[in-house]
Amino acid sequence: MTQNISFISSWIKTNSRVLDLGCGDGSLLAELKKQRNISGYGLEIDPDSINQCVAKGVNVIEQDLNKSLENFPDNSFDTVVMTQALQAMRYPHLVLDEMLRIGSQCIITFPNFGHWRARAYLTLRGRMPVTKQLAYQWYDTPNIHFFTYSDFEALCRERNISVLRKQFIGEHFLDRLLKNLWPNLFAETAVYHLSK
Amino acid sequence: MSLDSRENSVGTVSAEKILIDKPLTLACGAVLPSHELMVETYGTLNANKSNAILICHALSGSHHAAGYYEGEEKPGWWDNYIGPGKPMDTERFFIVSLNNIGSCFGSTGPTTINPETGKIWGADFPALRARDWVESQRLLMEHLGIECWAAVIGGSLGGMQAMRWALEHPDKLANSIVIASSMKLSAQNIAFNEIARRAIKSDPDFHAGHYLENHSLPKHGLALARMIGHVTYLSDELMGQKFGRELRSGTFSQGEAAPIEFQIESYLNYQGDKFSSGFDANSYILITKMLDYFDLSREYQNNPVDAFSYAKCNFLVVSFSSDWRFSPQRSREITDALIGAGKNVSYAEIESDLGHDAFLLPNPRYESVLGNFLSGIADQLEGNSQ
Numbered sequence: 001m002t003q004n005i006s007f008i009s010s011w012i013k014t015n016s017r018v019l020d021l022g023c024g025d026g027s028l029l030a031e032l033k034k035q036r037n038i039s040g041y042g043l044e045i046d047p048d049s050i051n052q053c054v055a056k057g058v059n060v061i062e063q064d065l066n067k068s069l070e071n072f073p074d075n076s077f078d079t080v081v082m083t084q085a086l087q088a089m090r091y092p093h094l095v096l097d098e099m100l101r102i103g104s105q106c107i108i109t110f111p112n113f114g115h116w117r118a119r120a121y122l123t124l125r126g127r128m129p130v131t132k133q134l135a136y137q138w139y140d141t142p143n144i145h146f147f148t149y150s151d152f153e154a155l156c157r158e159r160n161i162s163v164l165r166k167q168f169i170g171e172h173f174l175d176r177l178l179k180n181l182w183p184n185l186f187a188e189t190a191v192y193h194l195s196k
Numbered sequence: 197m198s199l200d201s202r203e204n205s206v207g208t209v210s211a212e213k214i215l216i217d218k219p220l221t222l223a224c225g226a227v228l229p230s231h232e233l234m235v236e237t238y239g240t241l242n243a244n245k246s247n248a249i250l251i252c253h254a255l256s257g258s259h260h261a262a263g264y265y266e267g268e269e270k271p272g273w274w275d276n277y278i279g280p281g282k283p284m285d286t287e288r289f290f291i292v293s294l295n296n297i298g299s300c301f302g303s304t305g306p307t308t309i310n311p312e313t314g315k316i317w318g319a320d321f322p323a324l325r326a327r328d329w330v331e332s333q334r335l336l337m338e339h340l341g342i343e344c345w346a347a348v349i350g351g352s353l354g355g356m357q358a359m360r361w362a363l364e365h366p367d368k369l370a371n372s373i374v375i376a377s378s379m380k381l382s383a384q385n386i387a388f389n390e391i392a393r394r395a396i397k398s399d400p401d402f403h404a405g406h407y408l409e410n411h412s413l414p415k416h417g418l419a420l421a422r423m424i425g426h427v428t429y430l431s432d433e434l435m436g437q438k439f440g441r442e443l444r445s446g447t448f449s450q451g452e453a454a455p456i457e458f459q460i461e462s463y464l465n466y467q468g469d470k471f472s473s474g475f476d477a478n479s480y481i482l483i484t485k486m487l488d489y490f491d492l493s494r495e496y497q498n499n500p501v502d503a504f505s506y507a508k509c510n511f512l513v514v515s516f517s518s519d520w521r522f523s524p525q526r527s528r529e530i531t532d533a534l535i536g537a538g539k540n541v542s543y544a545e546i547e548s549d550l551g552h553d554a555f556l557l558p559n560p561r562y563e564s565v566l567g568n569f570l571s572g573i574a575d576q577l578e579g580n581s582q
Contacts (some may be wrong), residue, residue: 002360039538049563053569054512055540061531071532192322 007167008107009035011193016078019102020084021065021095024049026058033058058129066090071100077103084189086110087143093155100161100196109191112168114148115175116183133188149184156194164193201250202264202280205271208237208285209319213302216335220297225425226322231344233336234295234302235261238278239286241342247577248342249570250294250333250369252357255425255483256475258301263284276558283566285572287348288574294336296329298482306478307408314363319405319478324486326353334368346573349373351555352522353483356490359530362507363492371374371573372507373566375514376528376555379492379500379533392421396477405478417548418477419468426467431518431551432509439463439556457536493533512538512569516554542569552573 008028012018014036026049032038041059044103053060061069066089072165078108080103083094087110099106110135112166114119121129123165128138136143147155149168157165168179168187211234237260241248251274262278265270272293276283284291298321306321332506337345347357355377362372366426381389392420396402399417403410439460446456496503511534515527524545525575526580534541544565554562 041535041541050542050544051564054544054565055572057572059540060544061535061541062545063543064529069466071528074535075538 002054006031006154008032008049008191011138011165012036012038015039017076019043019072019077019080020029021069021080021082021099022088023053023058023060023084026053026056026060028081029054030054033093044194046167064139065095068093069102070093072102074101074106078105079103082106083109083121085143085157087113089145092145093145093159095154099161100194105164105195107193110147110152111143112149112187113146114150115146115170115188117188118186140150141178149187149190152190152192153189156192160196162195164195166193201510202271204281205275206279207264209236209238210265210268211236211259211302214336214339214490216337216339220328220332220335220533222322222328222331223325224323228297228304228322229302231297231332232308233297233304233332236260236262236272236293237338238262238293239289241340242577246344247288247574248290248340250337250345250348250349250361251278251284251294252329252354253293253299254350254352254354255480255487256471257295257354258299259293259295259303262291262300273556276556277563277566282380283563283570284349285567285570285574286488289580290452291423291501292336292340292342294333297332298324298328298479298486299582300476300479305476306411306482307433308407309556315447316408317478318408319481324482326356326360326486326490327364328363329432329486331567333357333361334365337368345366345369345371346577347371347373347398347570349375350550351375352377353487353490356487356492359389360494362509362511363503366508369509371510371512373512373514373569374527374530376516376519376522376527376552377530380490380524381488386488388424389488392424393481393484395420395424396430399477402477405481407477411471414477415469415472418475418480418490419465420470421480422471422475423468423475426464428521429552431549432521433518433549434551435460436469437549476489498534500529501536504533504539505536506510507537507539512544512566513541513543514555515543516550516552516562516567517544517545518549519552519554521552 002068009032018038018040020042043061043063045064050060080099086092099176103140118129126146168183169189170176170179175186214235216505217230239304253472260272261274262272275552280287295301297303298305300307306317310317350358355374358372358374361369394518396417399414401412402414444462446454467468493500493503507542513527513531515524550557
């Protein structure tokens with residue numbers, strides 16, 4: 001994770017139950033444990049990431065998000081988090097439904113494919129963008145569903161998902177200046193706090 | 197065997213027979229006024245006695261989990277994972293490994309003398325439950341002056357003890373490591389156990405379990421029981437790779453008088469014979485019954501989440517992809533119940549084609565998951581004791 005998303009901890013209640021889908025090396029859960037004393041579990045399938053979680057003392061469960069999450073009962077978590085993984089899901093809209101079934105709220109971060117740099121890459125070079133956020137070639141990328149900030153907003157409207165709050169992240173000066181004015185063009189990463 | 201394979205070994209070890217001179221009331225109501233346990237320990241107990249790990253063996257295990265006996269070439273059954281620098285690091289932990297009651301490696305069981313009658317227990321040894329092993333282990337813990345295990349660890353039936361410990365004595369262990377295990381046996385598991393028991397009982401040398409008094413041994417029955425069990429420990433893939441349809445003797449060509457023997461036949465017969473000369477038939481019946489009766493949540497309204505809500509320790513659950521005796525699904529059920537109960541748990545599903553036996557065998561991923569989990573525990577202990 002390249003961006004600082006530590007502000008997410010202010011969106012999470014103290015002592016709450018958090019499920020992190022695709023938890024990577026477990027650093028977010030470790031941070032939330034420290035700051036909010038959460039009871040957290042991460043799901044992951046990458047053996048190295050699982051090892052890192054175990055070494056950190058973060059609860060990690062080996063489970064493939066693309067298979068099924070039906071072992072998690074309805075409303076069994078306060079918050080379900082997914083950072084930078086929705087675009088890699090086989091069926092992102094179904095995963096989103098599952099997140100809001102398992103948790104009363106969810107927090108999602110995703111790379112905005114509508115960012116000006118991605119647009120410029122495609123327009124000017126005529127090639128699929130390879131940027132810091134999307135650092136793969138088209139044939140080996142795990143990111144199989146590209147979508148923009150506007151696409152995600154439309155999906156939330158269609159599925160009657162309430163947006164509690166959102167925040168945009170951009171690293172460069174121009175992005176930081178304009179990301180809140182034209183998020184679809186200047187937000188590199190979008191962070192959403194959702195509920196049913 | 198070259199000296200190289202003894203690298204990172206605990207070296208030469210010997211067992212100690214410990215008398216537990218306190219009555220043990222078993223789940224069936226019978227009381228053992230005292231009992232003896234064969235015990236091996238590896239590593240050094242620290243000053244505040246906080247670095248002890250209890251090893252729980254499975255059906256056919258013994259106290260000899262690591263190192264070598266004087267003059268022997270074969271190491272203990274979990275030597276791959278116990279030793280200096282290994283996941284159960286003997287430079288950081290004090291490891292306690294015992295032979296449980298009812299087994300047959302020197303601890304009180306069907307082959308020892310019943311003090312009341314002066315005769316060998318044989319088939320009269322009382323029925324046992326996993327909780328009886330846990331109670332006996334707790335008495336051993338008291339004897340050793342240990343108040344809380346840093347971890348209780350076991351594979352298969354050993355994992356069942358590690359779970360039972362967490363429910364029965366929540367304040368007496370900090371971590372429970374449950375490997376290739378299950379909260380209860382399936383009908384298929386019980387079926388295989390019953391076939392094994394019937395094989396033993398059908399042996400004319402069984403004498404209703406009193407074969408020792410009759411100076412006989414039901415070796416054929418026990419070998420057959422082990423052969424059946426052994427098939428369930430291996431995966432179809434592994435058997436295919438290891439033996440395929442290779443012939444050990446004879447030939448497929450017509451008119452050949454020599455009988456055909458497949459490699460797998462020869463292997464299974466060898467395993468059966470080896471086992472039947474080292475294990476006791478009554479112990480086999482007793483411990484397979486213990487497996488069959490095990491049901492973690494029966495006394496908790498059959499609700500595993502309720503059962504685990506009594507636990508206070510952290511858990512690590514590990515399964516192996518090709519294990520069909522206690523498949524990964526069984527471990528996922530354990531994990532889900534622990535999450536439901538809000539307990540700290542990590543779960544790893546290790547890719548392996550070695551079947552149920554994988555928990556005993558070398559595997560880099562299994563080693564690193566177990567090693568990382570245990571070194572986290574050691575770091576904490578060493579940090580706190582400074």
